[in-house]
Amino acid sequence: MSGARIEGRSIALAAVVVVLAVLPLGMRSEFWLGFWFVSLLFALLGQSWNVLAGYGGQYSFGHAAFFGTGAYATAVLQVQFGLDPWSGALAGVLLGTAVGAAIGALSFRYGLRGSYFALVTLAFAEVLRVAANSVAFTGGGVGILIPLKLGAAHFQFADRRGFYYVALACVVLSLGAAHFIERSRFGARLIALRENEAAAQALGIDVARTKLGAITLSAALAALAGVLYAQYFLYLDPGVAYGPAVSIEALLAPIVGGLGTMLGPLIGAVALRALGEAATWLTGGAPGLNLALYGALLILVLWVLPDGLIGLGGRLARIVSAERRHA
Numbered sequence: 472m473s474g475a476r477i478e479g480r481s482i483a484l485a486a487v488v489v490v491l492a493v494l495p496l497g498m499r500s501e502f503w504l505g506f507w508f509v510s511l512l513f514a515l516l517g518q519s520w521n522v523l524a525g526y527g528g529q530y531s532f533g534h535a536a537f538f539g540t541g542a543y544a545t546a547v548l549q550v551q552f553g554l555d556p557w558s559g560a561l562a563g564v565l566l567g568t569a570v571g572a573a574i575g576a577l578s579f580r581y582g583l584r585g586s587y588f589a590l591v592t593l594a595f596a597e598v599l600r601v602a603a604n605s606v607a608f609t610g611g612g613v614g615i616l617i618p619l620k621l622g623a624a625h626f627q628f629a630d631r632r633g634f635y636y637v638a639l640a641c642v643v644l645s646l647g648a649a650h651f652i653e654r655s656r657f658g659a660r661l662i663a664l665r666e667n668e669a670a671a672q673a674l675g676i677d678v679a680r681t682k683l684g685a686i687t688l689s690a691a692l693a694a695l696a697g698v699l700y701a702q703y704f705l706y707l708d709p710g711v712a713y714g715p716a717v718s719i720e721a722l723l724a725p726i727v728g729g730l731g732t733m734l735g736p737l738i739g740a741v742a743l744r745a746l747g748e749a750a751t752w753l754t755g756g757a758p759g760l761n762l763a764l765y766g767a768l769l770i771l772v773l774w775v776l777p778d779g780l781i782g783l784g785g786r787l788a789r790i791v792s793a794e795r796r797h798a
Contacts, residue, residue: 480733484646487734491639495632504631510744511638512699516717517724517736518645519692524722525731526652527685528665529584533592534693534721536574536599539712541567541694542701543603546615551608556626556702563698564691570595571690572683579679579686584668593718600713614708617701626702634703641699642737645692649733661685665731693721727772729781738780746772 491511498504516538524530545563548554554562578591603609610616621629628634652658660681663671672678701707711717720743725731728739750765776783 484650484733487737488639488643488646491642492636495635501631504635506744506748508631508635508638508703510741511635511642511737512696512703513720513724513743514737514740515638515641515645515699516693516696516721517728517740518642518649519689519696520721521725521730521732521736522648522652522692523685523689525725525735526649526658526665527661527682528668529682529685530589530722531592531686531689532589532715532718532722533574533594533596534689535713535715535717536592536596537567537571537690537693538697538700538717538721539596539599539603539707539709540570541697542707542712543609543615543697544694545698546617546701546707547608549617550615555624557624560626560698560702563701564694567694567697568687568691570599571693572687574690575683575686579682593715596713596715596718600709603709603713610708612709614706614711617705619705627705634699638699641695644695646733646737648688648692653733657681657684723769725779727769727776727779729779732779732781735779735781742772742780743769 494507495504516534519537520531520534541563543563544566545556545559548559548562549556574592574595578588583591604612619627621627623633652661660671660676661684663674663676664678664681668678697712723743724739725736726739727742728737729735746768747765750768754760754764
């Protein structure tokens with residue numbers, strides 16, 4: 472990658488972060504603050520999937536396993552054991568990371584990949600959902616409610632801007648992880664595995680170790696998203712934390728935005744939130760009908776833009792460049 476291109480991407484990334492940082496300053500609408508928080512939350516979750524699948528080519532259908540573990544760990548430690556929320560958040564991220572490392576160690580040790588790996592991750596998420604539904608300390612099927620205690624010390628903010636900026640800091644952290652992958656030797660090995668695993672192995676790349684590093688980093692980011700979800704909504708149940716909807720949201724954002732790109736998950740998450748709100752507005756919030764329209768619009772986007780919205784930007788840039796050359 473040329474120095475000019477790297478510099479251009481760095482400037483674009485910095486501009487996006489600055490815009491997001493100043494975005495809520497003059498915003499008074501609780502709806503729009505909530506919209507942008509949820510967009511950032513799912514951008515973080517989407518980046519976690521992008522690390523493993525977009526850069527590494529290891530497609531997971533069970534990212535809810537990491538998300539739900541992070542969310543449940545922080546909630547249970549606060550409610551059942553009286554741990555302060557910030558320590559509980561750290562513990563949640565660590566436990567979610569450990570779950571990812573364990574799943575990766577079991578899967579990659581035996582060479583699972585492709586559909587086999589995807590199904591294994593889905594199975595683990597389902598096992599954890601059933602377990603959370605069956606044990607008392609998680610609240611079982613009723614779920615668990617985190618008490619409302621406003622204040623930064625309790626990881627709760629009366630003004631939603633507090634949650635927004637915490638989410639933005641986490642998204643910037645995830646962008647840093649993507650930047651590391653694109654610029655590091657680890658990232659080069661990971662992308663080599665995505666392109667041709669057999670050739671990468673022949674070149675001496677430790678396949679299992681590289682994949683394990685990717686799923687561990689991916690799980691840490693997904694668990695962090697789970698922690699933010701728990702602290703924002705203050706309620707969890709097994710279907711919310713470990714349900715398939717979480718895993719679907721994780722993969723949709725990078726696919727719509729641009730798989731294997733740094734800003735793809737962020738762009739995709741915002742586009743998906745906007746698409747969902749547009750579908751609700753067009754149908755008047757009719758139950759089921761808004762979801763049907765949302766699904767139809769999503770299929771249309773994926774059909775027209777197979778490379779995501781990032782790919783559309785590149786396509787338009789090439790068209791403009793070609794027209795300038797012929798002018």
